[in-house]
Amino acid sequence: MPHYLIQGSYTPEAWTRLMKTPEDRAKTVRPIIESIGGRLESLYFSFGDADVVALFTTPDNVSAAALAIAVTSSGSFSAFKTTVLMTSAEARTAMKKANSIAYRAPGSR
Numbered sequence: 001m002p003h004y005l006i007q008g009s010y011t012p013e014a015w016t017r018l019m020k021t022p023e024d025r026a027k028t029v030r031p032i033i034e035s036i037g038g039r040l041e042s043l044y045f046s047f048g049d050a051d052v053v054a055l056f057t058t059p060d061n062v063s064a065a066a067l068a069i070a071v072t073s074s075g076s077f078s079a080f081k082t083t084v085l086m087t088s089a090e091a092r093t094a095m096k097k098a099n100s101i102a103y104r105a106p107g108s109r
Helices: 012-020 025-035 061-072 088-098
Strands: 003-010 039-045 052-057 077-085
Touching: 003 012, 003 061, 025 039, 025 052, 025 061, 061 077
Parallel strands: none
Antiparallel strands: 003 052, 003 077, 039 052
């Protein structure tokens, strides 16, 4: 199954709700991801640009996009980004396949 990384930043209103009622967000997110045939691998709160990061799988990109749309439509995030991840084996396969592609850089002949 494809792997994904989510990075999100909560709105001030979402932080206010979490401060008033602290909760384990992984317990909330896990069944949502499972409902689309995926699996939550890990969820972390973080410092910096993102407040929360999660690693998960879904059967396909459409399922991951649907999850991102559902989450962002809640209005709880001021920023939200989904990144498709590749395993090392997948990256090596892509590197090998790249050798068969005849790409000409702009301005080169």
